[in-house]
Amino acid sequence: MSTAVVVFPGTNCERDVVHALTSLGGDAELVWHRETDLTDFDGVVLPGGFAHGDYLRTGAIARFSPVMAEVGHMAAQGLPVLGICNGFQVLCEAGLLPGALIANRDLAFICRFVDLEVVDNESILTRSAEVGQRIRIPLNSYEGNWVDPGKIGRIVLRYVDDPNGSQQGAAAVANDRGNVVGVMPHPERGVDELLGSVDGRILLEGFLHSLVPA
């Protein structure tokens, strides 16, 4: 069971994601954004970075990359699709998740550990965690302020102290089915004591447990 980790021009967290998934016993492979066939994969991660330079809006150009049609198919099939940071922005732009991400409330690039609370554990990211459980992983973004004027988003992780103005403190949002999740902080940076946290493991383990053979 293998996970495709998509690399857009400007993506910069792809190796961290592969390292984190493989250190947890998973199998992950980098896939260039021009790939049009992901049938060998059982799940996909869109990692953080600055896809296509974040030009126009974050994720606005990336959503038209050739690989995104396959990502959309996988989402429709119920396979696990996870967007981290910039990947979350891409999934919103692609319409696979509700809402959009705008600049942080205080216009500051926030790069620090944040405390999160699990508010819904019926998603591919949170299924191994308990509702109410606290998770501490790094946030690293400028446009992490999630807004959803339709108020239809399903929030699965919430900031304990909303650092960026995100609506209802949302740190991670799922689609109705729970198989597509966007998370703004970085679980892949919380998988080793050396990095200051291992709390990201339970989230990525949830993702790996959601993989079923294609």
Add this chain to the structure above:
Amino acid sequence: MKVTVEITRRPEIADPQGTTIQRALHDLGHNEVMSVRVDRVIHLDVDGEDRALVQSRVEEMCRQVLANPVLEDFSVEITG
């Protein structure tokens, strides 16, 4: 044909940049400023003779990519 596209964030969506600029203007003594919104203007040069067609094509581009329908409205004006 020169086309000017204006992308505006809907009033109900926060504009942190506008809010910060307003605060800076107030700090500089311009207390009469009641609101600041920062929007985006895109200038296109489009090959075409038929104004109505160019207008509708650019509106299509706005719906497809130039504006985010979750947050933004747009206007398209042929300017030359």
